[in-house]
Amino acid sequence: xxxxxxxxxxxxxxxxxxxxxxxxxxxxxxxxxxxxxxxxxxxxxxxxxxxxxxxxxxxxxxxxxxxxxxxxxxxxxxxxxxxxxxxxxxxxxxxxxxxxxxxxxxxxxxxxxxxxxxxxxxxxxxxxxxxxxxxxxxxxxxxxxxxxxxxxxxxxxxxxxxxxxxxxxxxxxxxxxxxxxxxxxxxxxxxxxxxxxxxxxxxxxxxxxxxxxxxxxxxxxxxxxxxxxxxxxxx
Amino acid sequence: xxxxxxxxxxxxxxxxxxxxxxxxxxxxxxxxxxxxxxxxxxxxxxxxxxxxxxxxxxxxxxxxxxxxxxxxxxxxxxxxxxxxxxxxxxxxxxxxxxxxxxxxxxxxxxxxxxxxxxxxxxxxxxxxxxxxxxxxxxxxxxxxxxxxxxxxxxxxxxxxxxxxxxxxxxxxxxxxxxxxxxxxxxxxxxxxxxxxxxxxxxxxxxxxxxxxxxxxxxxxxxxxxxxxxxxxxxxxxxxxxxxxxxxxxxxxxxxxxxxxxxxxxxxxxxxxxxxxxxxxxxxxxxxxxxxxxxxxxxxxxxxxxxxxxxxxxxxxxxxxxxxxxxxxxxxxxxxxxxxxxxxxxxxxxxxxxxxxxxxxxxxxxxxxxxxxxxxxxxxxxxxxxxxxxxxxxxxxxxxxxxxxxxxxxxxxxxxxxxxxxxxxxxxxxxxxxxxxxxxxxxxxxxxxxxxxxxxxxxxxxxxxxxxxxxxxxxxxxxxxxxxxxxxxxxxxxxxxxxxxxxxxxxxxxxxxxxxxxxxxxxxxxxxxxxxxxxxxxxxxxxxxxxxxxxxxxxxxxxxxxxxxxxxxxxxxxxxxxxxxxxxxxxxxxxxxxxxxxxxxxxxxxxxxxxxxxxxxxxxxxxxxxxxxxxxxxxxxxxxxxxxxxxxxxxxxxxxxxxxxxxxxxxxxxxxxxxxxxxxxxxxxxxxxxxxxxxxxxxxxxxxxxxxxxxxxxxxxxxxxxxxxxx
Numbered sequence: 001x002x003x004x005x006x007x008x009x010x011x012x013x014x015x016x017x018x019x020x021x022x023x024x025x026x027x028x029x030x031x032x033x034x035x036x037x038x039x040x041x042x043x044x045x046x047x048x049x050x051x052x053x054x055x056x057x058x059x060x061x062x063x064x065x066x067x068x069x070x071x072x073x074x075x076x077x078x079x080x081x082x083x084x085x086x087x088x089x090x091x092x093x094x095x096x097x098x099x100x101x102x103x104x105x106x107x108x109x110x111x112x113x114x115x116x117x118x119x120x121x122x123x124x125x126x127x128x129x130x131x132x133x134x135x136x137x138x139x140x141x142x143x144x145x146x147x148x149x150x151x152x153x154x155x156x157x158x159x160x161x162x163x164x165x166x167x168x169x170x171x172x173x174x175x176x177x178x179x180x181x182x183x184x185x186x187x188x189x190x191x192x193x194x195x196x197x198x199x200x201x202x203x204x205x206x207x208x209x210x211x212x213x214x215x216x217x218x219x220x221x222x223x224x225x226x227x228x229x230x231x232x233x234x235x
Numbered sequence: 236x237x238x239x240x241x242x243x244x245x246x247x248x249x250x251x252x253x254x255x256x257x258x259x260x261x262x263x264x265x266x267x268x269x270x271x272x273x274x275x276x277x278x279x280x281x282x283x284x285x286x287x288x289x290x291x292x293x294x295x296x297x298x299x300x301x302x303x304x305x306x307x308x309x310x311x312x313x314x315x316x317x318x319x320x321x322x323x324x325x326x327x328x329x330x331x332x333x334x335x336x337x338x339x340x341x342x343x344x345x346x347x348x349x350x351x352x353x354x355x356x357x358x359x360x361x362x363x364x365x366x367x368x369x370x371x372x373x374x375x376x377x378x379x380x381x382x383x384x385x386x387x388x389x390x391x392x393x394x395x396x397x398x399x400x401x402x403x404x405x406x407x408x409x410x411x412x413x414x415x416x417x418x419x420x421x422x423x424x425x426x427x428x429x430x431x432x433x434x435x436x437x438x439x440x441x442x443x444x445x446x447x448x449x450x451x452x453x454x455x456x457x458x459x460x461x462x463x464x465x466x467x468x469x470x471x472x473x474x475x476x477x478x479x480x481x482x483x484x485x486x487x488x489x490x491x492x493x494x495x496x497x498x499x500x501x502x503x504x505x506x507x508x509x510x511x512x513x514x515x516x517x518x519x520x521x522x523x524x525x526x527x528x529x530x531x532x533x534x535x536x537x538x539x540x541x542x543x544x545x546x547x548x549x550x551x552x553x554x555x556x557x558x559x560x561x562x563x564x565x566x567x568x569x570x571x572x573x574x575x576x577x578x579x580x581x582x583x584x585x586x587x588x589x590x591x592x593x594x595x596x597x598x599x600x601x602x603x604x605x606x607x608x609x610x611x612x613x614x615x616x617x618x619x620x621x622x623x624x625x626x627x628x629x630x631x632x633x634x635x636x637x638x639x640x641x642x643x644x645x646x647x648x649x650x651x652x653x654x655x656x657x658x659x660x661x662x663x664x665x666x667x668x669x670x671x672x673x674x675x676x677x678x679x680x681x682x683x684x685x686x687x688x689x690x691x692x693x694x695x696x697x698x699x700x701x702x703x704x705x706x707x708x709x710x711x712x713x714x715x716x717x718x719x720x721x722x723x724x725x726x727x728x729x730x731x732x733x734x735x736x737x738x739x740x741x742x743x744x745x746x747x748x749x750x751x752x753x754x755x756x757x758x759x760x761x762x763x764x765x766x767x768x769x770x771x772x773x774x775x776x777x778x779x780x781x782x783x784x785x786x787x788x789x790x791x792x793x794x795x796x797x798x799x800x801x802x803x804x805x806x807x808x809x810x811x812x813x814x815x816x817x818x819x820x821x822x823x824x825x826x827x828x829x830x831x832x833x834x835x836x837x838x839x840x841x842x843x844x845x846x847x848x849x850x851x852x853x854x855x856x857x858x859x860x861x862x863x864x865x866x867x868x869x870x871x872x873x874x875x876x877x878x879x880x881x882x883x884x885x886x887x888x889x890x891x892x893x894x895x896x897x898x899x900x901x902x903x904x905x906x907x908x909x910x911x912x913x914x915x916x917x918x919x920x921x922x923x924x925x926x927x928x929x930x931x932x933x934x935x936x937x938x939x940x941x942x943x944x945x946x947x948x949x950x951x952x953x954x955x956x957x958x959x960x961x
Contacts, residue, residue, distance in 0.1 A: 040281045062274035062285040069278050069305065095751055105309065148465030179849075 075118035082109035124157035165199035259293040260327035278303040345713040347440035364431040368853040369884030380838040382793035382810040383441035389914035391424025397789030397816030398453025410590040418566025443715025446666040446682030452739040464490035468950040488529040512550030519545035534577035556919035556929040582622040589614040602647035611638040627671040656729025661689040676705040709750040735783035752799035772822035787818025807841035827873040835860040
């Protein structure tokens with residue numbers, strides 16, 4: 001309740017900035033899929049990971065819809081659809097209402113993925129990422145609801161799988177945009193980014209198609225620390 | 236070589252070699268407009284495409300035979316088209332129908348102001364209730380900064396569009412609240428019983444509301460409590476007028492919050508001189524318990540109980556103005572509200588609940604003793620189906636109320652107790668309402684409500700209708716019409732029970748424009764009253780003098796402009812209400828402008844965030860044109876004019892940490908400029924020997940009210956996301 005007030009301190013624009021760093025391409029370390037479905041889905045994921053253009057993201061969304069029609073029991077198309085929609089919200093230049101609509105759609109896809117028995121730890125991280133989108137739309141009024149939802153989703157994700165590197169990345173972004181006086185700031189976030197980095201180094205996705213995004217975004221963040229050492233040394 | 240290839244190609248279909256069909260076409264909507272972004276694909280395959288900016292698509296497939304072409308676009312009904320694939324090119328003109336239900340684009344905005352984080356149509360945020368300067372954390376105080384209201388300083392309640400305070404009904408989680416305000420005596424403003432922090436959403440509807448709500452002639456305030464508390468924490472509040480403690484415990488599916496608060500204005504009044512002769516400064520002691528439990532995926536059980544005791548005593552002139560006397564108030568109130576909501580099958584969902592109230596109000600002018608006890612139990616059940624049909628949703632509900640009221644009077648403590656009227660009411664109501672999407676951009680809400688009152692021995696039927704037309708993406712026009720009924724107030728029913736329902740007819744039309752953090756609303760309304768209870772002022776205890784013969788009207792124009800964009804870090808709104816009203820109600824001998832209505836009402840509310848200082852400052856400037864009063868020295872009725880009401884209030888919230896715990900320092904001051912506002916005049920009941928009537932001005936207890944509070948939220952680490960909320 002009263003806490004809501006300090007959301008005033010959260011800066012929306014910086015959230016948007018964080019999302020514009022193009023997300024990482026999926027790892028090629030794991031074995032390539034063989035069947036047609038997997039190959040096409042892999043190509044679609046590749047396309048999703050390499051674009052930050054709202055129009056193209058919508059195309060990808062449509063392709064994922066097709067993938068879901070081919071294999072309605074697979075949670076991955078729905079998961080990536082949710083991800084695509086969250087990213088669309090972050091990169092869109094439209095007004096808050098339009099952004100909220102993307103997030104509404106993302107929520108629908110996320111719920112579908114959950115129903116299909118998706119990896120709960122990854123779903124929670126995406127849920128937190130989605131919550132950050134909600135926050136970005138209206139930080140002043142939404143911190144009370146979404147701020148704690150984001151934190152709750154991340155802590156649950158951590159309980160399920162502390163090795164998931166994405167949760168530290170999303171957490172780091174959250175801390176980065178929290179004012180220093182409330183325990184946030186670049187310095188505090190750096191610790192989480194470092195943690196994410198260490199986790200990414202040893203992370204092995206469950207399959208070639210399983211969630212494996214975030215590393216490129218993280219590298220970009222860490223690189224910005226390297227180019228602005230004063231800020232990094234603040235802690 | 237070339238001829239060979241040609242032959243091979245021609246033979247390919249026969250040879251059963253990879254056969255490619257090209258599908259192409261354009262997708263249009265009902266009006267023939269091309270639809271971009273439609274996902275067109277063969278079901279069960281990756282083969283497909285999205286339509287381009289002119290609605291065209293083209294893709295190739297190696298599938299053959301009978302297949303299903305799937306079309307989907309958000310906001311449109313998904314379509315499946317059977318196709319026969321046999322190579323070559325297939326030209327398909329396709330159409331998609333708008334899914335009116337899913338679009339839900341047409342929002343009925345008429346009449347209501349909504350504070351919500353969740354709904355985009357909301358023009359207010361829940362935080363606004365708390366951060367509006369001059370509201371002092373009171374829900375009614377904040378709503379008084381919206382158009383359609385008149386500030387009546389000596390009452391502190393909501394007076395909407397020429398209606399008395401009792402014509403505005405408060406609903407808590409859908410259940411009507413019998414005593415939404417704390418106890419008070421004349422000249423001392425009442426405060427709402429519920430803290431604004433309890434609510435995630437508030438709707439203030441100043442007319443034309445849904446059939447779901449009854450027993451309100453003028454307005455409804457819908458308070459929706461928060462769901463599961465986000466995290467465990469302890470809250471400590473230290474205020475210039477008291478203090479409170481709270482503890483919230485959160486489990487996976489359950490949260491429990493307990494609060495205790497104690498207010499005492501004595502120390503403050505000791506420091507700041509007051510014009511009222513306080514014998515006992517207002518004091519209150521209260522505690523509350525709220526329980527939230529999530530059942531299943533979307534079910535929620537809520538229980539909220541609050542108990543409060545308040546006391547005050549002050550010196551006021553007696554009725555004849557011959558001497559001062561002490562008027563003491565003691566009020567005890569208990570309220571328990573339990574609700575449950577859950578989705579059912581086939582699109583239906585259930586909302587049900589019950590609330591229990593007991594209010595014991597004791598006023599003691601000198602040795603006299605006036606006591607009112609009211610108890611009520613209300614239950615409600617509502618079934619909603621958001622997808623009853625493709626173009627409409629349905630809401631059905633029933634409500635039942637049992638109420639007991641008793642007033643007793645004693646001349647002095649040893650005098651016999653006189654039963655000054657009592658009654659028992661049993662009232663039932665049922666309603667049905669449908670939201671219908673008529674055509675594109677035109678929606679309607681059609682409903683009706685029927686009520687039966689055993690006390691009055693009467694029933695009523697109230698039709699309600701609203702229409703909304705989405706003119707463009709950012710603007711809409713909506714209108715509403717309806718009949719509204721209310722049983723007469725307790726103090727009228729105690730004398731005579733076979734009265735009629737009081738009735739109001741609303742007709743209103745609204746234009747709303749909202750774009751990019753700017754909102755403009757204009758609303759014109761016309762309200763006609765019938766069957767208002769009137770009585771002879773000379774015989775207030777004679778049932779024969781009570782009749783349901785009063786009438787009245789109220790019409791006017793409300794304007795609201797809010798802008799969160801133009802000025803950086805600044806959010807401001809302007810609300811203005813023009814009101815023309817007359818009525819004959821209660822002791823009024825004829826149609827007259829009521830004392831609680833001001834013709835012009837203006838509020839300017841602004842909030843400015845100073846990022847570097849972690850401080851939000853706010854100002855509220857309000858103006859109310861002269862209200863009427865009954866001037867006994869002149870001919871006529873309600874012909875006197877008070878000075879205009881003017882107020883400039885200020886508040887500031889500074890965010891900081893104390894020992895690592897998140898803390899807000901809050902300061903507010905009302906009437907910074909120290910204007911001498913007069914809320915009315917009280918006249919002696921008897922003329923003095925020289926034939927004149929003595930009078931005294933009703934004013935606030937002090938020109939200014941200063942409030943300082945320190946609110947500390949204690950949890951392990953305020954913003955540390957590494958730590959899980961327990």
